[in-house]
Amino acid sequence: MNKDLELHLKRIARVVNPIISLRDVEVDFDGYKALNTINIDFSFKGVQFIIGPNGAGKTTILDAICGRVKTSKGKIIYKETHEVQNKKPESIVHLGISRKFQNPTIFNTQTVFENMKLSLLTGKRNVWYLFNHKITKEEEDTIDQTLLKLNLLEYKNVISGSMSHGQKQWLEIAMSIINEPELLLVDEPIAGMSPSERDRTGELLKEIGKDHTVLVVEHDMKFVSNFSTSVTVMHEGRIIDRGAFDKIVNNEQVIEIYLGRQN
Amino acid sequence: MKQKIICILVLAVIIILPVFLLSDFRLSILSKFVVFAIVAISVNLLWGYTGVLSLGHGVYFALGGYAMAMYMKLQAQPLPDFMEWSGIETLPWFWKPFQSLPFALAMTVILPVTLALLVGVPLFKSGTKGVYFTIISQAITLIVSILFVGQQGFTGGSNGITGFKGVFGYPIGDPTLIKILYGLAVAVVIAIYFVSKFMLRTHGGVIIQAIRDRETRLRFLGYRTDSFKILTLATSAAMCGVAGALFVPIVGIISPSLMSILMSTEFVIWVAIGGRGTLLGPIIGALVINYAKTSFSESLPEYWWYFYGFLFIAATLIVPKGIVGTLKEKEWFQNRFNKLKTEHE
Numbered sequence: 001m002n003k004d005l006e007l008h009l010k011r012i013a014r015v016v017n018p019i020i021s022l023r024d025v026e027v028d029f030d031g032y033k034a035l036n037t038i039n040i041d042f043s044f045k046g047v048q049f050i051i052g053p054n055g056a057g058k059t060t061i062l063d064a065i066c067g068r069v070k071t072s073k074g075k076i077i078y079k080e081t082h083e084v085q086n087k088k089p090e091s092i093v094h095l096g097i098s099r100k101f102q103n104p105t106i107f108n109t110q111t112v113f114e115n116m117k118l119s120l121l122t123g124k125r126n127v128w129y130l131f132n133h134k135i136t137k138e139e140e141d142t143i144d145q146t147l148l149k150l151n152l153l154e155y156k157n158v159i160s161g162s163m164s165h166g167q168k169q170w171l172e173i174a175m176s177i178i179n180e181p182e183l184l185l186v187d188e189p190i191a192g193m194s195p196s197e198r199d200r201t202g203e204l205l206k207e208i209g210k211d212h213t214v215l216v217v218e219h220d221m222k223f224v225s226n227f228s229t230s231v232t233v234m235h236e237g238r239i240i241d242r243g244a245f246d247k248i249v250n251n252e253q254v255i256e257i258y259l260g261r262q263n
Numbered sequence: 264m265k266q267k268i269i270c271i272l273v274l275a276v277i278i279i280l281p282v283f284l285l286s287d288f289r290l291s292i293l294s295k296f297v298v299f300a301i302v303a304i305s306v307n308l309l310w311g312y313t314g315v316l317s318l319g320h321g322v323y324f325a326l327g328g329y330a331m332a333m334y335m336k337l338q339a340q341p342l343p344d345f346m347e348w349s350g351i352e353t354l355p356w357f358w359k360p361f362q363s364l365p366f367a368l369a370m371t372v373i374l375p376v377t378l379a380l381l382v383g384v385p386l387f388k389s390g391t392k393g394v395y396f397t398i399i400s401q402a403i404t405l406i407v408s409i410l411f412v413g414q415q416g417f418t419g420g421s422n423g424i425t426g427f428k429g430v431f432g433y434p435i436g437d438p439t440l441i442k443i444l445y446g447l448a449v450a451v452v453i454a455i456y457f458v459s460k461f462m463l464r465t466h467g468g469v470i471i472q473a474i475r476d477r478e479t480r481l482r483f484l485g486y487r488t489d490s491f492k493i494l495t496l497a498t499s500a501a502m503c504g505v506a507g508a509l510f511v512p513i514v515g516i517i518s519p520s521l522m523s524i525l526m527s528t529e530f531v532i533w534v535a536i537g538g539r540g541t542l543l544g545p546i547i548g549a550l551v552i553n554y555a556k557t558s559f560s561e562s563l564p565e566y567w568w569y570f571y572g573f574l575f576i577a578a579t580l581i582v583p584k585g586i587v588g589t590l591k592e593k594e595w596f597q598n599r600f601n602k603l604k605t606e607h608e
Contacts, residue, residue, distance in 0.1 A: 066483065068483075088482075089482050089483050090482050090483075090485050090486060090487050090488075093483060093484065093485035094485050099483050101480075101483075105477060105479070105480045106477075106480070107472075107473045107476050107477055107480070108476060109472065109476055110469060110472065110473065110476075114469050117466065117469065118469060118470065118473055118481070118484060118486075119484050121466070122484060122485040122486070123470075123481075123484060123485040123486030123487060124485060127487075127490045127491065127494060130466060130467065130470060130486075131465055131466060131467030131470075131494075132465055132466070132467070133466045134466075135466075175484070
């Protein structure tokens with residue numbers, strides 16, 4: 001990597017008052033460096049996309065932030081105060097970091113309502129409280145409102161496993177946003193969705209991005225261009241470029257390693 | 264509503280009839296099956312609903328049994344005979360409190376729950392999952408049973424504890440006692456059935472089933488799933504202990520063979536054949552299999568274990584959801600079931 005680019009990357013990587021900062025983060029899968037000395041800040045608010053070819057380490061960044069994979073080096077700092085690297089996922093969630101997985105990860109044997117109830121209560125309280133908790137009117141209203149946002153209200157009492165793939169994706173998004181997390185990590189949200197479902201999902205992410213931070217890993221370039229506030233490009237465990245969509249598509253290196261391959 | 268009343272009446276008749284129809288010997292055997300149904304419910308709570316397979320539940324059952332047997336033995340002899348044989352002349356300190364019935368009854372629950380916590384807390388906190396937990400549960404059962412066999416003077420060794428005089432003021436084998444014990448066993452199985460049913464209806468029930476289906480997702484929703492697994496294991500162990508305590512006066516003996524791995528595996532087979540993850544399944548499984556086992560062992564004792572193994576394989580391949588799970592899937596049954604449910608609501 002030449003010096004100018006390095007300087008450029010350093011400049012663009014730093015943000016004033018970041019919500020999450022990665023400092024020299026390295027993730028090592030038995031010798032294979034899925035993340036190689038990552039240094040980046042993500043700013044508050046907005047829908048910030050992470051793109052890159054397969055194996056670039058996009059999902060691994062999300063995994064490292066939410067505690068799904070262990071980092072071998074470096075620090076991940078949330079809101080400039082909490083170090084979250086290698087913490088248990090259940091405690092990271094309570095800081096306000098929520099994760100939506102790539103494949104719809106919901107409780108298939110339970111109803112949509114029960115899925116939402118599980119997400120709403122978050123397990124923050126003690127075991128006895130959770131065991132005996134009866135849902136209140138306000139809590140049910142919160143669930144209804146969130147379901148309404150995702151067109152799922154009429155499916156409230158349906159067993160969630162019987163819904164379509166797109167609806168399952170939406171349910172998981174609903175589960176991830178019900179507690180209004182400050183940082184929402186979303187992995188390929190529109191995989192398997194119809195065009196109209198895609199637009200709806202995009203609009204929703206955009207709306208959440210007005211008040212909260214959304215980090216999205218996505219392949220679909222049209223989706224990225226329509227809904228992104230900023231884009232980070234990754235390749236082989238490193239960050240190549242970052243900026244507005246129009247800017248990064250003109251970066252020759254990006255075209256070469258990523259966009260170029262599609263043609 | 265009307266149908267529900269009929270159902271309850273039919274059930275009541277089925278429960279009461281054996282008291283008049285069966286000989287004391289047969290009634291006593293039926294009581295034993297009912298006790299096993301309690302064990303099956305407890306195994307199902309852990310395996311069928313929480314997804315944690317324990318192949319060592321015999322140890323919790325036997326601990327409950329030993330607590331009861333210690334009380335009953337002291338009622339028969341101030342110094343148990345096996346202690347004399349081993350040259351122990353005074354009653355060991357830990358035997359003394361078992362002279363009191365309330366203490367012994369409390370211990371039938373406290374002992375298994377304590378062991379469950381000793382096993383569950385370190386294992387679940389360290390994230391031991393799936394087959395690893397299963398293997399360790401077997402190992403622990405093996406260790407405890409070797410300990411009990413080895414401490415002949417304190418535990419009666421491999422013969423276990425037997426030679427009781429009686430309980431509740433009746434001598435062992437008394438027809439009234441047999442009927443009382445049958446009634447007690449049925450009452451406990453019904454109570455435990457409703458306790459599990461209630462547990463599964465609470466939000467906690469939703470949580471433990473979510474652990475079974477997708478534990479990772481639940482952790483990423485912020486739940487400390489280990490606490491819930493420990494809680495379910497302890498509850499399950501408590502139920503098993505109660506069953507063990509009932510088993511002793513009914514059968515008249517407790518021995519390390521009841522905490523063997525073979526016995527523990529049988530528990531799981533009843534649940535699998537009856538219907539894992541259904542409330543009625545384990546009860547039906549325990550009753551049907553044990554009835555089959557008794558009839559089989561009377562006519563062709565040497566082939567029973569082959570048949571048992573075959574049955575387990577066949578059940579896993581042909582009806583993986585067990586008797587009740589498969590029936591539930593059948594449409595006519597489903598309709599009938601829904602009809603009952605809507606009427607109930």
